[in-house]
Each structure stands twice: as C-alpha cells, then as structure tokens.
Amino acid sequence: MAKSDIRLVGGGISHESCTFITRFIPGRWRGEGREALDYHRGKRSNLAGMIDVCEREGVELIPTVYGAPDSRGRVLNDSYYSMLNPILEGIEKALPVDGVLLWLHGGGATEDEDDLEGHVLEQVRKVVGDEIPVVTPLDMHANVGPKMIEHGSFYCGYDTYPHLDKYERSAEVTQLLIDKIRGKIDPVIAYAQPNMIITPVMQKTGYYPMKAVIEKAHQIEAEPGILSATVSAGYAYADVPYPGVTMMVIADGDRELAQRKADELSQFCWDLRLDFLARVVPMERALDMALAEPEGPVVLTDQADNPGGGPPQDGTHALKAMLDRGVTNACVALMRDPEAVAKAIEAGVGNTVTMKIGGKTEPWVGDPLEVTGTVRTITDGMYVSEVYDPGMVIDMGRTAVLNVRGIDVILTEKSKQAKDLQLYRSLGLEPTDYRILLVKSCVHYRAAHEPIAKRIIELDLPGWHGTRLAAFPWTKLRRPVFPLDVEALGISELATG
Numbered sequence: 001m002a003k004s005d006i007r008l009v010g011g012g013i014s015h016e017s018c019t020f021i022t023r024f025i026p027g028r029w030r031g032e033g034r035e036a037l038d039y040h041r042g043k044r045s046n047l048a049g050m051i052d053v054c055e056r057e058g059v060e061l062i063p064t065v066y067g068a069p070d071s072r073g074r075v076l077n078d079s080y081y082s083m084l085n086p087i088l089e090g091i092e093k094a095l096p097v098d099g100v101l102l103w104l105h106g107g108g109a110t111e112d113e114d115d116l117e118g119h120v121l122e123q124v125r126k127v128v129g130d131e132i133p134v135v136t137p138l139d140m141h142a143n144v145g146p147k148m149i150e151h152g153s154f155y156c157g158y159d160t161y162p163h164l165d166k167y168e169r170s171a172e173v174t175q176l177l178i179d180k181i182r183g184k185i186d187p188v189i190a191y192a193q194p195n196m197i198i199t200p201v202m203q204k205t206g207y208y209p210m211k212a213v214i215e216k217a218h219q220i221e222a223e224p225g226i227l228s229a230t231v232s233a234g235y236a237y238a239d240v241p242y243p244g245v246t247m248m249v250i251a252d253g254d255r256e257l258a259q260r261k262a263d264e265l266s267q268f269c270w271d272l273r274l275d276f277l278a279r280v281v282p283m284e285r286a287l288d289m290a291l292a293e294p295e296g297p298v299v300l301t302d303q304a305d306n307p308g309g310g311p312p313q314d315g316t317h318a319l320k321a322m323l324d325r326g327v328t329n330a331c332v333a334l335m336r337d338p339e340a341v342a343k344a345i346e347a348g349v350g351n352t353v354t355m356k357i358g359g360k361t362e363p364w365v366g367d368p369l370e371v372t373g374t375v376r377t378i379t380d381g382m383y384v385s386e387v388y389d390p391g392m393v394i395d396m397g398r399t400a401v402l403n404v405r406g407i408d409v410i411l412t413e414k415s416k417q418a419k420d421l422q423l424y425r426s427l428g429l430e431p432t433d434y435r436i437l438l439v440k441s442c443v444h445y446r447a448a449h450e451p452i453a454k455r456i457i458e459l460d461l462p463g464w465h466g467t468r469l470a471a472f473p474w475t476k477l478r479r480p481v482f483p484l485d486v487e488a489l490g491i492s493e494l495a496t497g
C-alpha cells in the first residue's frame with residue numbers, strides 16, 4: 001500500500017451530562033486504538049463514517065481512546081481523566097500530524113468543567129498548537145460554549161432527531177478536514193445563538209417547527225460558497241451558562257458570508273419560538289385518548305424519564321395510572337430495576353411473585369409499586385438493533401418480563417432507551433400485538449415505533465428529561481432566556497396571537 005500523504009490522529013469522549021442528577025454510572029463503552037476502529041468498521045456510527053472516508057482518501061487515522069459512558073450526571077473527574085489523559089498522550093505520541101479528528105458529543109460536563117468538550121479542545125490545543133486543524137462531529141444536543149468556539153476549527157452536527165445521520169455527518173466533517181489539508185478548500189466557521197432553549201420533545205426533525213429550521217439550513221447549505229450548515233438544538237438539561245440553540249455555518253474562505261448566514265438561520269429559528277413551546281398531554285387525558293382508539297398499538301411516551309438524556313428509568317407515575325385504570329394488553333419498555341430483576345429470576349419463569357418495582361432512585365420518579373405478577377420471560381438482555389444504530393449489540397443487562405394484571409413490564413438491570421423493536425422480539429414479545437406501548441424515550445423511539453404506531457401521545461410527567469423547565473433548580477444558566485423568562489423575551493405575543 002502506498003504511504004498515505006496525510007496523518008490524522010483521533011480520539012474522543014461522548015457524553016450527555018444531565019447536571020441535575022447527582023449519580024454518575026461509569027461504563028458502557030470504551031475503545032482503545034485499533035480495537036475501537038475494528039468495532040465500528042462497517043456500522044453506521046460516527047467512527048464508521050470517519051474510517052470510511054479516511055480509507056477512501058488514503059488517509060492514515062491514528063486512534064487513541066474513544067469513551068462513551070452512559071448518559072447520567074456530570075462525569076466524575078477520575079472517569080474523565082481516565083479517558084482524556086490517554087487521548088492527549090496518544091496525540092502527542094502521534095506528532096507530527098496534519099489534523100486532529102475527535103469524536104465529541106457537545107453536551108458533556110464534568111465535576112469541575114461545565115464545558116467538557118471545550119476543556120478537551122483546550123487541552124488538545126496545548127499539545128498540537130494553534131496551526132493544526134482540530135475538528136469533530138457534534139450531536140444535535142451540543143451546547144456550544146466559548147471554549148468550543150475558541151479552540152475547535154469547525155464542526156458538523158447531526159441534522160436528524162432521532163439521530164439517523166451520525167455516519168453521514170462524521171463523514172462530512174472528515175472530508176472537509178482532508179480537503180482543507182490538501183488545500184482544496186478553506187473552511188471558516190461562524191456561530192449564531194438565538195437566546196432560546198428548546199425542550200427535546202419539540203426538537204423532532206420530522207415535524208414542524210424543527211423541520212422548517214432544518215430545511216432552512218439545507219437551503220443555506222446549497223448556496224454558493226457555503227460548505228456546511230448545522231442547527232444544534234442544544235441539550236436543555238445542563239445547568240451551565242449556555243445551554244440552548246447554536247447555528248454553525250461553514251463557508252469557503254468567506255467569514256463574513258458564514259456569519260451572515262448563521263445570523264439568518266438564528267433569526268429564522270427565533271421567529272418560530274412560540275411554536276417551540278411544548279405541547280404534552282396529562283396522563284389521565286392520554287389514557288382517555290389511547291383507550292378511545294379503535295386499534296393499537298398506541299405509543300405513550302414518558303420522555304421525562306428517558307434514560308438517553310440522563311434519567312434513571314424507574315419512574316412509576318405512568319404505570320401506576322395504567323394499573324389504576326385497569327389497562328390491559330399493554331407493555332412498559334423499559335423499567336430499570338436490578339433488584340426486581342433478581343427477584344423475578346429467583347421466582348422463575350411461569351411463577352407468580354409479589355414485589356416492589358420502580359420508584360427507587362429519585363424523589364420525582366414516584367413511589368415503588370407493590371405488584372403481584374407472573375414471570376413470563378428471563379433473558380440475558382442482549383439484542384442486535386435493526387433500525388436505530390443498525391448492527392449495534394444492545395446490552396440491557398439481565399432482563400425479565402413480569403406480567404402484572406395484563407401489563408407486560410420489561411424489567412432490566414441496565415438503563416437502555418426503547419429505541420428498537422428488536423428489544424421486544426428478543427424477549428418473545430410482539431410489539432404490534434399490544435394496545436398500548438409505554439416507552440421511556442423522548443424522540444429516538446420514533447425511528448422504529450412510528451411505522452407501527454396507530455397514534456403517539458407525548459406525556460406530561462415530572463422528570464429531569466421533561467418539559468417543566470421553569471421548575472428546574474437553575475443556578476448557572478444565563479438569564480433571561482426563552483422560554484424561562486418569557487416576559488423579558490416577548491411571550492406577551494401569545495396573548496395577542
């Protein structure tokens with residue numbers, strides 16, 4: 001093989017840190033060096049997009065460490081530096097390089113750093129200096145702070161929520177980096193931040209108003225001189241100075257053009273702000289609506305307890321309401337409760353057991369529910385995803401299905417979002433047979449559930465991933481900000497239409 005003309009060094013930390021949660025559970029996934037690349041090769045992930053472009057372009061990608069702990073509270077310092085230090089050492093060892101290709105989420109915080117990614121980029125700059133381009137793809141839930149703007153060269157963020165274009169956006173930023181190093185283009189990025197936070201349930205890119213903003217970004221991307229346009233919807237559950245929306249436009253050499261287009265996109269989003277206010281349904285009303293549907297499945301979404309954005313996934317409010325109402329032929333996906341899983345396993349398949357499930361982690365999740373149910377299934381909780389992150393092996397930990405008065409409650413040891421129908425089928429359950437599916441997910445479930453759902457109802461429940469932002473104990477957030485400080489920022493328009 002011919003020696004490649006370009007050497008890139010890679011590494012990354014991907015974490016979405018719900019700062020309102022005080023518990024951090026390390027783990028999930030960490031890849032070292034070549035093994036990390038081998039794990040992702042051929043999949044539709046961020047790293048796979050980077051690998052494919054580098055191989056196609058004959059570019060060498062030198063891997064360091066890639067860490068992606070499960071989303072929870074702030075990353076503990078020990079855990080953070082156990083990832084950051086080997087990344088920095090690996091980059092130093094790889095020098096000289098032509099560029100740094102990181103994998104960062106954008107919504108991270110550590111015990112000491114409100115801006116995990118900004119801190120990573122600052123430290124990387126200390127190693128490589130100011131001249132070497134340093135880039136990364138970003139999740140659509142990136143909160144872009146001053147350090148990210150100062151230290152990174154440019155970014156491409158996802159255009160989709162559910163996130164179905166991780167591969168494409170990572171390939172895009174990799175291609176821009178390589179083309180820049182070869183002197184074919186001169187990417188310059190500009191930022192604009194409308195002063196607004198959008199609750200994730202209103203960030204669905206398949207629906208107005210977010211759909212309109214993404215379409216506007218795509219129009220800008222098609223204009224002459226523009227290389228890329230990103231709408232980062234932001235991660236709402238971080239009590240840091242700057243959570244919220246960021247527009248990022250990359251132009252070819254013309255910074256003034258990039259800024260003009262970023263400002264235009266920002267204004268477009270701001271003008272739609274009232275349409276971004278969440279519309280969610282109280283639980284009792286949602287059950288009325290679901291039970292009135294002639295056919296199932298009706299999907300009810302407890303996005304407030306969505307583990308993908310941090311919450312513990314053992315909230316009981318929705319299940320309690322379903323049991324109180326006498327709902328049958330329903331399934332709860334999923335409830336994390338390792339104690340309950342152990343008790344179900346001890347009881348054994350086909351046997352009846354009485355125990356407390358859920359409600360064991362935080363005050364807002366509701367009380368544990370004392371239930372008597374029959375153990376239907378016990379598995380190791382492993383399945384291969386088909387629609388969301390296809391080909392990825394998902395590990396729910398040991399998993400038990402407990403049938404409680406006609407409701408199948410899927411109890412798991414680990415927090416996993418209900419993103420793919422294979423999670424049901426791996427347990428011998430057929431999702432299309434149920435009248436009601438209660439999913440603890442915000443938007444990602446839609447990729448697999450929309451095709452089978454007769455109706456989807458987004459619930460108004462308490463929780464760190466919910467829509468009641470004004471009630472959160474903010475201390476560091478900039479004020480005023482829309483929609484929390486509505487009077488200062490023009491909510492009176494609501495009254496006048």
Ligand SMILES: [Zn+2]
Nearest residue numbers: 139140141163
């Ligand atoms: Zn995201």
